[in-house]
Every structure is written in structure tokens, then in C-alpha cells.
Amino acid sequence: TQLLEQSPQFLSIQEGENLTVYCNSSSVFSSLQWYRQEPGEGPVLLVTVVTGGEVKKLKRLTFQFGDARKDSSLHITAAQPGDTGLYLCAGARGGGYQKVTFGTGTKLQVIP
């Protein structure tokens, strides 16, 4: 089983602060995805990164895929209460979605 470790596991910050969430593995992935899941809802895909070293921005969210395609980070600038949720990374090994492995999750709480 290819394990994806996320850190920190829990994060509680004040509105306006910046934060970074990490997703690490010893395995190489063909692509990596980030999801946000709100309480009582299903995960919603935020971004897919494919190329080693790739950086993608989604408003205040910046996603980076490691050069070796083993790790990724999510940076949020000026966090807002609407960013509260469970952030999940998921690594794909190619060949279809059944090969996707989900990370352990980071639960973020942004306090107004």
C-alpha cells in the first residue's frame, strides 16, 4: 500500500493568516489531486497537478507538485472562514481512478 502522509493533521488559525499543508510519500505518482471536503458533504476536486515542479494557483490557494513527484503542498494566503474543511491529497499511479490513493487528511479550522 502506497501511503500518503499529510501534515499537519489538524490546524486552527485566525482569519487572515497564511498556512501550508503538506502531502508526502515515498512513492512516485503520475499525478496528484487536492480535494476539500466540508462537513456532511463529499470531497470536491480543487486541482490536479501532473508535472514535477508544477505550480498551480486557484485564487488564494497555491498548489505545488514536488520535482520528484513524490510530494505536494497546498498554501493558503489570507485564510477565510470559508476555507474551513478537510483537505485531502490523492495520488494517482496512472491507469484509471481505481489506482488513486488518498492521504490521511488535514482538518483546517479558520476562526473569524
Added chain:
Amino acid sequence: NAGVMQNPRHLVRRRGQEARLRCSPMKGHSHVYWYRQLPEEGLKFMVYLQKENIIDESGMPKERFSAEFPKEGPSILRIQQVVRGDSAAYFCASSPPSSSEAFFGQGTRLTVV
């Protein structure tokens, strides 16, 4: 274009009863995946199905759990003789063929009392 539809959203069963969870994939998606999520945890893969075929059930418990995706109608995850440890959120996702991206439903929260 409707998203992935799961029903019921909440299901309460007594120990020993059967639970049937339904998933209708997005239009045009022929691949369905079922996941289980315990509180404060990530998603654990259970089974991958295409129409009328189980492709990968490596994450399914050997007993009491079964899944199907018939030619017509939704995919069904069936849990027989439920136990308290089956209480969890069960999510379904669908994707087009050979895609590494999938879209999730809102889940069914099963509570066994």
C-alpha cells in the same frame, strides 16, 4: 448535468439488518468507485465497477459486503447483517473511462444501532 447522486443521505439500521446504498453516476460516466470514510479520516477504497462488471474489489471485506452496477439503474452497495463497526460515511465517485479524475457524491451516512 446532474452530479453523482447518492441515496439515501442518511440510513439507520439495527444490528443484523441489511443496508442498501445507491449511487447514480454522472451522465456519460461508466465507471463507479465506492469508498468508506470514518470520522476524521481519509477515504478508503472499497470497490471499482464498470457496467455489469466488478473490476477491482480489493478493498471490500470478504463477508457481508457486495456491490453491483447493473446495465440499467444505479450502482448498489449492499451490506448484510450490519454490525456497529459498519457505521461510517460511504461515498461513491464516477469517472469517464481511463480518467484519473473522478467526481464524488454527497455520501450516505450509515448508522448501525
